[in-house]
Amino acid sequence: MEEWSGVDFYVLPEGCISRILSLTSPRDACRSSVVSSVFRWAAESDIVWEKFLPSDYREVISRSVSPSPLLLSSKKELYFRLCNTRVFIDDGNKSFALEKWSGKKCYMLGARELTIVLADTPRNWKWRSLPESRFSEVAELVSVSSLEIQGKMETSMLSPKTTYAAYFVFKFGERGAFGLEFHPAEVSVRFVRGCEDEAESRDVYLDPVGGQRRQRRAGIFGSSLSNMLRLPATTSRRQELRTERGDGWMETEMGEFFNDRGEDGEVEMSLTEVKGGNWKAGLIVEGIELRPKESK
DSSP: OOOOOOOOGGGSOHHHHHHHHTTSOHHHHHHHTTTOHHHHHHHTOHHHHHHHSOTTHHHHHTTBSSOOGGGSSOHHHHHHHHHHSOEEETTTTEEEEEOTTTOOEEEEEEGGGSEETTTTOTTTEEEEOOTTOSSSOEEEEOOBSSEEEEEEEEGGGSOSSEEEEEEEEEEEOTTOOBSSSSSOEEEEEEEESOTTOOOOEEEEESOHHHHHHHHHHHHHHOHHHHHHHTOOOOOOSOEEEOEEOTTSOEEEEEEEEEESSSOSOEEEEEEEEOSSOOOBBOEEEEEEEEEETTOO
16 A cells, blocks of 8 residues: 655644645635644745735735834734724725725725715815714715715725625714615716716615605505605516615615726716606715625
8 A cells, every 4th residue: 555645734834834725715714724733834925925915915004094014013913903993094984994805905985985966065064973883984975866876996996807886885963865766866986988888877765764664655645645655666677675784774675796807997886866856865985995805
């Protein structure tokens, strides 16, 4: 019977093991550290965690408005700091972080980084600070009949070969929302390559609870109330509902896209409700978040 002639990893130099681990993933590197003391020391190496950090992490961090985390003692410590603590960049209007198990980049555009129609008109929108927001200011809807919000992001800033999803992050004011239950908003995500690009849109119910109340009222009072409120007809378009986040806010998915090599220019995300014509109020916008889709 022939003896096995495979490679004994324990006779390899620690630096060699570190370079092998750098070709895996952050999750695999952490798992390997429990194999033996040799692997544990190798998995702690800066060689490993420098490879897991984005290639442009120094440039991104240089735009931070807070003290630089580059002063940390090791690349592993820096990696997990970026996973667990957001870095605020570009005058504090964007936040940057890493997805823990993949090292993919996550960004959030704060409300000040978005284009909100009539945002600088006090009778339509109000800028305020909230203790539960990561940003210094959020936008609160006072009263508009046409809701139009748009954000843009350079694909070169995102991780390549990654499917991203965009999420609209919001909540309602102390008195709740008004007018958002009558008609769904339309959301879309598209690459900006020219006016000929048409985005596939979907419907979003920002206030489905209010919509259920409206449907019950319509059932009680008949079609006359439905006509007065100009309620939408049943549609076959894809519809999305909001979900609760763990930070006191809600989110709804706006769409997804594949970022190949970061050479597609800008990606544009929009939310609009302009068809109903009814007045709306009480919506508080924190921003739009871009994060890897179902990254494990």
